[in-house]
Amino acid sequence: MKASYLLEIATRRLTPLLLLFSLWALLRGHNAPGGGFIGGLMAASAFGFYSISFGPTATRAYLRVDPFMLIGTGVATSLFSGLLAWFFGKPFLTGLWTKLDWAGGLKLGTPLLFDVGVYLTVIGVTVSLLLHLEED
Amino acid sequence: MSLPLLLLGGFVASALAPRLCKTLPRLGALLLAIWPLAFAAHLFRLAPDILAGKPFEHAIEWAPALGISLSFYVDELSLLFGLMVSLVGVVVMVYAASYLKGHAYLGRFYAMLLMFMTAMNAVVCSGNVISLFIAWELTGISSYLLIGFKHDKEVPRAAALQALLITTAGGLALLAGLVMVGSIAGTYELRELLANGDLIRNHDLYGWILVLILLGAFTKSAQFPFHFWLPRAMEAPTPISAYLHSATMVKLGVFLLARFYPMLAGTPEWTALLTFFGGVTMVMGALRSPFQDDLKAVLAYSTLSVLGMLTFLLGLGGKVALKAVVLVTIAHALYKAPLFLVAGTVDHATGTRSVRSLSGLRTKMPWTFATGLIAGLSMLGAPPLLGFVAKETLLDASLASAYPIPTTTAAAITGIGLMAAAWVAGIKPFLGEPSTAAQRAHGVSPGFWLGPLLLASLGLVFGLVTALVAPWTLGATAAIQGAPAAFKVALWHGFTPALATSGIVLALGTGLIALRDLLKDRLDRIEWRGLPRPSTLYQQGYEAMFVVARGLTDRTQSDSLRDNLSTILFAFLLLGGYTLYRLGGLPSPPTVELHWLEVGLGSILLAASFAAIRARSMLNAALMLGVVGFAMSAVFLVYGAVDLAITQIVVDTLTVLLFVLVVHKLPRFARLSTKKTMIRDAILASLAGIFMTFLVLKAHQVNVHEPISGFFAEKAVPEAFGRNIVNVILVDFRALDTLGEITVLMAGALGVYLLVRSGEAKAKPREVQGT
Numbered sequence: 001m002k003a004s005y006l007l008e009i010a011t012r013r014l015t016p017l018l019l020l021f022s023l024w025a026l027l028r029g030h031n032a033p034g035g036g037f038i039g040g041l042m043a044a045s046a047f048g049f050y051s052i053s054f055g056p057t058a059t060r061a062y063l064r065v066d067p068f069m070l071i072g073t074g075v076a077t078s079l080f081s082g083l084l085a086w087f088f089g090k091p092f093l094t095g096l097w098t099k100l101d102w103a104g105g106l107k108l109g110t111p112l113l114f115d116v117g118v119y120l121t122v123i124g125v126t127v128s129l130l131l132h133l134e135e136d
Numbered sequence: 137m138s139l140p141l142l143l144l145g146g147f148v149a150s151a152l153a154p155r156l157c158k159t160l161p162r163l164g165a166l167l168l169a170i171w172p173l174a175f176a177a178h179l180f181r182l183a184p185d186i187l188a189g190k191p192f193e194h195a196i197e198w199a200p201a202l203g204i205s206l207s208f209y210v211d212e213l214s215l216l217f218g219l220m221v222s223l224v225g226v227v228v229m230v231y232a233a234s235y236l237k238g239h240a241y242l243g244r245f246y247a248m249l250l251m252f253m254t255a256m257n258a259v260v261c262s263g264n265v266i267s268l269f270i271a272w273e274l275t276g277i278s279s280y281l282l283i284g285f286k287h288d289k290e291v292p293r294a295a296a297l298q299a300l301l302i303t304t305a306g307g308l309a310l311l312a313g314l315v316m317v318g319s320i321a322g323t324y325e326l327r328e329l330l331a332n333g334d335l336i337r338n339h340d341l342y343g344w345i346l347v348l349i350l351l352g353a354f355t356k357s358a359q360f361p362f363h364f365w366l367p368r369a370m371e372a373p374t375p376i377s378a379y380l381h382s383a384t385m386v387k388l389g390v391f392l393l394a395r396f397y398p399m400l401a402g403t404p405e406w407t408a409l410l411t412f413f414g415g416v417t418m419v420m421g422a423l424r425s426p427f428q429d430d431l432k433a434v435l436a437y438s439t440l441s442v443l444g445m446l447t448f449l450l451g452l453g454g455k456v457a458l459k460a461v462v463l464v465t466i467a468h469a470l471y472k473a474p475l476f477l478v479a480g481t482v483d484h485a486t487g488t489r490s491v492r493s494l495s496g497l498r499t500k501m502p503w504t505f506a507t508g509l510i511a512g513l514s515m516l517g518a519p520p521l522l523g524f525v526a527k528e529t530l531l532d533a534s535l536a537s538a539y540p541i542p543t544t545t546a547a548a549i550t551g552i553g554l555m556a557a558a559w560v561a562g563i564k565p566f567l568g569e570p571s572t573a574a575q576r577a578h579g580v581s582p583g584f585w586l587g588p589l590l591l592a593s594l595g596l597v598f599g600l601v602t603a604l605v606a607p608w609t610l611g612a613t614a615a616i617q618g619a620p621a622a623f624k625v626a627l628w629h630g631f632t633p634a635l636a637t638s639g640i641v642l643a644l645g646t647g648l649i650a651l652r653d654l655l656k657d658r659l660d661r662i663e664w665r666g667l668p669r670p671s672t673l674y675q676q677g678y679e680a681m682f683v684v685a686r687g688l689t690d691r692t693q694s695d696s697l698r699d700n701l702s703t704i705l706f707a708f709l710l711l712g713g714y715t716l717y718r719l720g721g722l723p724s725p726p727t728v729e730l731h732w733l734e735v736g737l738g739s740i741l742l743a744a745s746f747a748a749i750r751a752r753s754m755l756n757a758a759l760m761l762g763v764v765g766f767a768m769s770a771v772f773l774v775y776g777a778v779d780l781a782i783t784q785i786v787v788d789t790l791t792v793l794l795f796v797l798v799v800h801k802l803p804r805f806a807r808l809s810t811k812k813t814m815i816r817d818a819i820l821a822s823l824a825g826i827f828m829t830f831l832v833l834k835a836h837q838v839n840v841h842e843p844i845s846g847f848f849a850e851k852a853v854p855e856a857f858g859r860n861i862v863n864v865i866l867v868d869f870r871a872l873d874t875l876g877e878i879t880v881l882m883a884g885a886l887g888v889y890l891l892v893r894s895g896e897a898k899a900k901p902r903e904v905q906g907t
Contacts, residue, residue, distance in 0.1 A: 025782075030858040033778040035866060041786040048793040068889075071882050078875055086206070091197040093871045095856060107857060111867040114874075118867070121878040125885040126790065132892045134797045 011053040018046035036115035040122025047127045056134045070124030078117030081110040146254030154243030165233035176222035187611045209263030212611030217260040220469045224383040225253045227587035232375040234583030252278035263326045265314045276303045283372045292371035299365045310352025333399040357389025357443045360417040364671035367436040374480030382472035390446045398618030410451025417444025422553025431479040431489040438557040460529035462612045467526040470595040474511040474588035481584045485577040496570030500577045503585040505566040511592040512562020516555040521599040531634040555645030705824045723833040740767045758795045779862040
């Protein structure tokens with residue numbers, strides 16, 4: 001089945017933008033609406049549109065890595081961000097923060113890393129679900 | 137800090153193993169063996185301090201609110217077991233490089249082995265019973281993978297599952313026991329628990345605690361009546377059997393009993409349970425062992441016997457018995473692992489492990505013969521090997537017990553049986569005229585005999601120079617009993633009653649060796665029927681579980697979505713209604729001033745809902761539900777829940793996407809319900825809706841607990857540096873919940889994958905994937 005040209009062109013232009021937008025939502029999440037879960041769902045719907053326009057095989061190629069790889073990496077990242085606290089003698093999942101003076105006083109912390117893990121997991125789970133349903 | 141890091145390194149090595157074995161198929165295994173070697177070296181470095189009576193301790197906080205910490209406590213007992221696990225591990229890893237040369241799953245093998253090894257070391261070094269339990273379960277899971285290593289065959293898979301089910305069922309009992317201990321003593325820290333033994337022993341629940349912990353230890357160490365999983369686990373490749381069933385996995389139960397000795401031992405219940413079940417296992421294993429035909433089965437039953445012996449000795453208690461525990465543990469590791477590896481070499485060279493078809497192998501594999509001979513002699517308790525010292529101490533302990541006649545008889549029978557087993561497994565295959573299998577055998581490379589010979593020779597060296605093992609034995613005995621120990625470890629004790637008994641055992645054992653073949657013929661002709669066997673009971677229980685599960689599923693689960701929804705809504709109405717009644721009945725009518733925006737959104741919601749119900753095509757219904765979703769998110773926006781609104785929008789977009797993907801696979805739209813069922817459903821749905829409205833209104837009027845939202849709002853910025861409270865809760869305050877949720881998501885994705893795959897598998901044969 002061939003999708004419409006309109007859809008194809010729109011998807012081709014919009015997918016990178018949507019992905020960028022999802023990253024923005026992920027990064028601003030700690031202080032403004034957004035976060036890993038919302039960002040992940042946004043990115044997943046971007047891949048969903050791509051899949052409707054170009055089919056599951058093209059989507060897998062566009063994604064480059066297996067969705068399960070994303071899930072595993074995601075859960076491992078979140079777990080790791082929690083384990084990091086142990087190396088500083090703090091209980092599991094304690095948030096650690098550092099202030100980067102060279103970057104204008106930007107504050108970075110393990111909760112962000114944790115959120116990145118959530119982001120990756122949500123993308124992986126949703127995309128694998130979409131693709132499996134489409135390939136079935 | 138270096139011990140935890142080393143343990144972490146074990147898991148890292150395990151993760152790297154598959155890749156390493158692929159790039160360096162020859163060298164990879166030897167490189168990976170560096171890990172256990174390094175761990176052993178580290179233990180040796182800690183040893184002087186520990187043997188001087190200063191255990192190594194280190195704690196990392198984990199969940200301080202629950203009293204759970206990742207703490208390490210390495211005393212003489214941990215030292216002994218840790219060294220055994222690591223050094224036998226090195227030998228097994230090097231041996232496996234020859235035994236499994238060119239195997240497609242070599243990397244996977246080492247990954248599992250290293251995971252298991254690390255978990256074992258974590259158990260013996262744990263200083264908190266909860267972290268001990270986690271490592272304990274990890275050994276169960278990794279040994280399940282190891283036993284089922286030949287996963288493409290039905291029998292090993294079943295054997296692995298059986299071992300897993302029995303040991304994890306015991307593990308659950310153990311956890312319950314540990315939690316009880318923890319709540320009584322108010323701590324999970326091992327050192328504090330061991331110091332407060334009287335508190336546990338004098339508690340009303342002591343009996344329950346003892347039984348629960350013993351269930352964990354007995355299942356793991358294959359004590360009667362849970363013994364049957366061990367001989368079946370021989371389905372694993374021989375290096376795995378050598379490792380799991382000589383020095384490590386099955387010794388964990390014994391380790392646990394020794395570990396908790398200061399806390400649990402010394403009561404009549406302890407003595408009765410341990411000596412009875414240990415004694416039965418010991419005698420039964422020793423009597424069955426020499427009459428097996430499979431070399432590995434001979435060794436498996438003799439392992440059962442030794443495990444029973446250790447439990448029995450711990451039950452007897454006292455200085456001499458504990459000394460025997462330590463010596464038997466060391467001697468057993470040093471002879472049983474080589475004997476298993478010898479059996480593996482024989483199997484590899486001749487293609488059979490049948491005692492009947494093996495003889496005269498000494499010319500083809502002289503070094504393997506030497507290994508079998510030394511290890512076999514130690515096992516049959518001949519001087520001057522360490523096995524002799526261990527056996528003497530065992531007899532000493534039985535003679536000194538409160539009931540010397542039954543205990544010494546049991547110990548002597550065990551000695552006789554083990555002698556014959558040692559002969560059958562270690563020496564007999566090499567003597568006599570070469571059999572057909574022996575003539576066809578190929579020679580073996582040094583990789584096959586170097587490690588095992590080294591281990592077996594240690595048994596000889598330690599027997600000759602007992603001064604080498606004496607400090608370790610003293611230390612470990614002191615650690616078990618929780619008080620300093622003083623005794624001598626010597627090959628020659630003078631003319632004692634134990635020596636006389638030993639002489640009788642030697643004479644009778646030699647007789648049994650001479651008569652073994654004749655007796656086996658007789659025994660094989662007897663049909664063992666009518667005896668209730670624990671393995672049959674297990675099988676029946678296993679099948680009954682499926683019958684119950686299927687019956688339960690049939691009764692409660694229906695394929696109809698409407699039936700399931702009705703059940704849920706009905707239960708919701710019933711239970712929720714009861715709660716509402718308990719909280720003082722219907723809510724008082726709210727005073728509201730409706731804004732035009734709320735009225736508008738409400739109308740859209742209602743209209744779209746009705747349109748969805750009345751829709752005459754799937755697509756329309758889905759679109760209308762989409763409208764409901766978007767209107768809901770508008771409601772969230774109006775009330776300022778921006779995060780919720782965004783999530784709702786994205787989820788609705790995805791739902792529509794999903795629907796579009798599957799719509800062409802769905803059957804044509806049809807009305808299947810009759811008028812009557814539709815009315816029934818409508819009533820149920822309306823009731824649920826009305827009730828939900830009441831519930832929301834009531835929730836505003838009742839205050840059961842002080843709301844926690846104030847805490848979050850107050851602490852979000854100063855403690856978590858975030859202004860978005862929803863996100864701060866997700867990634868910081870309640871991060872553990874989120875971690876659990878994404879893990880559930882992962883499991884869900886795997887479930888969908890498997891469902892789709894099983895659908896495909898029915899349609900076309902499934903391709904087998906390599907590592």
